[in-house]
Amino acid sequence: MEKVTEIKILEAAKKVFVDKGMDGARMQEIADQAGINKALLHYYFRTKAQLFDKIFSVAMESIFNPINESLENDGNLFTFIDTFVDNYITVLSENPHLPNFILNEINKNPERMVKLVSLNLNIAKLKQLIDEGIENQEIIPISMENFLVNIIGLCVFPILAKPLISAYFFVSENNNYNTFIQERKKNIPEFIKNALTVKN
Amino acid sequence: MEKVTEIKILEAAKKVFVDKGMDGARMQEIADQAGINKALLHYYFRTKAQLFDKIFSVAMESIFNPINESLENDGNLFTFIDTFVDNYITVLSENPHLPNFILNEINKNPERMVKLVSLNLNIAKLKQLIDEGIENQEIIPISMENFLVNIIGLCVFPILAKPLISAYFFVSENNNYNTFIQERKKNIPEFIKNALTVKN
DNA sequence: AGAAAAATTAACCAAATGGTTAAACCAGAT
DNA sequence: ATCTGGTTTAACCATTTGGTTAATTTTTCT
Numbered sequence: 001m002e003k004v005t006e007i008k009i010l011e012a013a014k015k016v017f018v019d020k021g022m023d024g025a026r027m028q029e030i031a032d033q034a035g036i037n038k039a040l041l042h043y044y045f046r047t048k049a050q051l052f053d054k055i056f057s058v059a060m061e062s063i064f065n066p067i068n069e070s071l072e073n074d075g076n077l078f079t080f081i082d083t084f085v086d087n088y089i090t091v092l093s094e095n096p097h098l099p100n101f102i103l104n105e106i107n108k109n110p111e112r113m114v115k116l117v118s119l120n121l122n123i124a125k126l127k128q129l130i131d132e133g134i135e136n137q138e139i140i141p142i143s144m145e146n147f148l149v150n151i152i153g154l155c156v157f158p159i160l161a162k163p164l165i166s167a168y169f170f171v172s173e174n175n176n177y178n179t180f181i182q183e184r185k186k187n188i189p190e191f192i193k194n195a196l197t198v199k200n
Numbered sequence: 201m202e203k204v205t206e207i208k209i210l211e212a213a214k215k216v217f218v219d220k221g222m223d224g225a226r227m228q229e230i231a232d233q234a235g236i237n238k239a240l241l242h243y244y245f246r247t248k249a250q251l252f253d254k255i256f257s258v259a260m261e262s263i264f265n266p267i268n269e270s271l272e273n274d275g276n277l278f279t280f281i282d283t284f285v286d287n288y289i290t291v292l293s294e295n296p297h298l299p300n301f302i303l304n305e306i307n308k309n310p311e312r313m314v315k316l317v318s319l320n321l322n323i324a325k326l327k328q329l330i331d332e333g334i335e336n337q338e339i340i341p342i343s344m345e346n347f348l349v350n351i352i353g354l355c356v357f358p359i360l361a362k363p364l365i366s367a368y369f370f371v372s373e374n375n376n377y378n379t380f381i382q383e384r385k386k387n388i389p390e391f392i393k394n395a396l397t398v399k400n
Numbered sequence: 401a402g403a404a405a406a407a408t409t410a411a412c413c414a415a416a417t418g419g420t421t422a423a424a425c426c427a428g429a430t
Numbered sequence: 431a432t433c434t435g436g437t438t439t440a441a442c443c444a445t446t447t448g449g450t451t452a453a454t455t456t457t458t459c460t
Contacts, residue, residue: 001436002437002438005437021223021308023223023224024223024308026416027417027419028417028418037439038439039421039440040438042420043438047418047419048417048418097307100303100304103300103360104300104304106363106364107297107300107362108219108220108221108224110362110366114367121368123368140394142387145369146391149357149358150354153353153358153361154350154354157349158349158353160307161303161349161353162307163306163310164306164314165345187342191346192395194394194395195392197399199399201407202407202408205407205408226446227447236408237409237410239410239451240407240409242449242450246449
């Protein structure tokens with residue numbers, strides 16, 4: 001197996017699959033994009049499903065690794081919020097189509113897709129940070145699940161809804177969507193930290 | 201044109217399109233689900249694209265109308281938050297696949313899909329509520345765009361990510377995902393209102 | 401009742417698509 | 431040089447799929 005060819009295929013497959021999804025993707029288009037014959041595609045990855053699985057699991061890792069990495073860093077809850085949001089919005093900005101790709105494929109085939117990847121979120125650490133904060137009355141009571149869904153949702157949703165946000169908020173002005181997203185690197189942590197802070 | 205047949209078709213088409221997306225949907229399956237012949241399907245809606253457009257625009261409306269309705273209600277910003285979140289999570293729980301369907305199709309074809317529907321969000325009203333709150337120093341400064349993306353994202357994202365949330369948070373326990381979502385009817389408003397409240 | 405119009409179906413078609421096959425090409429080993 | 435193994439290709443195949451056609455059934459109108 002020629003490594004160069006395999007890489008060309010994986011790059012092409014990633015682009016086509018992420019753009020058009022499993023159903024919309026065409027093996028011919030992947031072959032074209034990779035600059036090879038369609039038969040060669042099947043020579044390297046026997047079936048469309050096999051090639052897709054490879055792309056999907058890599059995609060899953062590249063979207064979940066940043067979460068895990070941030071969870072492994074030391075520091076208190078508030079620095080976690082800061083670094084995670086900044087880091088994650090950067091990652092998402094670089095791969096803006098990944099979230100939609102992953103969520104869509106997972107929703108279309110939950111059991112299979114979830115089983116395909118074995119990722120273990122370092123949840124315990126986060127839970128500890130949160131519970132400590134609650135005990136010391138530094139933050140309002142909140143479950144780890146709600147906290148994580150909130151912070152990820154606030155980062156990911158605007159990426160998923162880019163066409164709508166652009167169309168309804170930034171009709172005329174052109175690249176304002178991008179600055180909107182980048183500014184959220186500051187806005188989201190501020191929002192969350194304020195939400196968690198105990199009032200008096 | 202037999203109205204009964206048209207309704208049967210639209211119901212079947214909605215189910216199949218929303219479940220499998222434009223690319224994954226099959227005209228034959230829609231015909232089967234509607235209990236009719238495939239030719240009859242084309243007799244009522246000439247092409248797959250035409251049928252899809254109908255389904256999509258109805259879907260868009262049913263997902264955006266609740267937003268607009270909440271925006272038109274009277275009351276201050278905090279009651280808006282309460283009623284909107286409660287109302288919207290109810291709507292989403294009843295149509296859990298709609299958000300993924302809409303976002304996916306829009307991302308796959310932004311210009312066309314956005315142009316397909318003409319919905320005018322009653323943004324001015326919300327902007328006024330927010331700006332008033334800021335002026336009276338009842339809430340922290342926040343742009344209408346960030347506020348709306350936050351509140352919608354907090355409601356919609358957990359619906360989009362159901363398979364992941366179920367798999368990683370509620371592995372063994374069965375229907376806990378649903379209670380998690382329903383509890384967010386209280387958690388989200390609390391979170392947002394706290395986030396907006398001025399500290400002293 | 402019977403003609404005209406509308407609704408519905410079975411059979412069919414062309415294009416697209418995932419996948420296969422057999423031959424050609426090309427490197428390194430002998 | 432040529433044999434051998436892996437690599438690449440052109441041509442091909444079976445199936446699926448959106449869509450059409452012509453005939454049949456059902457309804458409507460007179």
